[in-house]
Amino acid sequence: MEGGCNCGAIRYRIEGEPAVVAACHCQRCRRQSGSMYSVNLVVSPSAFTMEGQPKVFEDRDTTSGEPVFREFCGDCGSPIRSILGSNADIIAVKAGTLDDPDPYAPALHVFTRSRVAWVEIPEGTPQFDANPG
Numbered sequence: 322m323e324g325g326c327n328c329g330a331i332r333y334r335i336e337g338e339p340a341v342v343a344a345c346h347c348q349r350c351r352r353q354s355g356s357m358y359s360v361n362l363v364v365s366p367s368a369f370t371m372e373g374q375p376k377v378f379e380d381r382d383t384t385s386g387e388p389v390f391r392e393f394c395g396d397c398g399s400p401i402r403s404i405l406g407s408n409a410d411i412i413a414v415k416a417g418t419l420d421d422p423d424p425y426a427p428a429l430h431v432f433t434r435s436r437v438a439w440v441e442i443p444e445g446t447p448q449f450d451a452n453p454g
């Protein structure tokens with residue numbers, strides 16, 4: 322699957338299917354996305370290839386205490402990928418930047434303790450107060 326930013330400076334490709342698709346309601350994702358939550362494709366770093374050079378915000382206001390490197394297009398501002406200082410085995414790709422996000426409804430919702438009151442989570446979808454596990 323492929324995706325990219327609004328201006329076209331950044332394009333990426335993901336080989337295979339994501340391990341999971343998770344909606345994150347934390348305030349940091351909210352601000353970065355400009356929306357009420359962020360939908361993330363959790364994938365292996367080796368499955369992800371990118372053309373173009375993103376800007377990086379080193380986000381140190383995290384619950385793990387480890388930084389999250391939030392990559393975005395420096396020209397148009399689209400958020401692209403987060404690299405987790407706490408877990409080198411996974412990256413989070415912003416699902417809204419996929420060319421075709423239709424198949425990737427969130428399988429679970431995380432940091433629902435920060436959920437905005439009017440955001441409804443579909444019944445039966447697993448929810449986690451913070452991170453699962």
Ligand SMILES: [Zn+2]
Pocket residue numbers: 326327328329330331394395396397398399
């Ligand atoms: Zn761009």
Ligand SMILES: [Zn+2]
Pocket residue numbers: 345346347348349350351359432
């Ligand atoms: Zn988040």
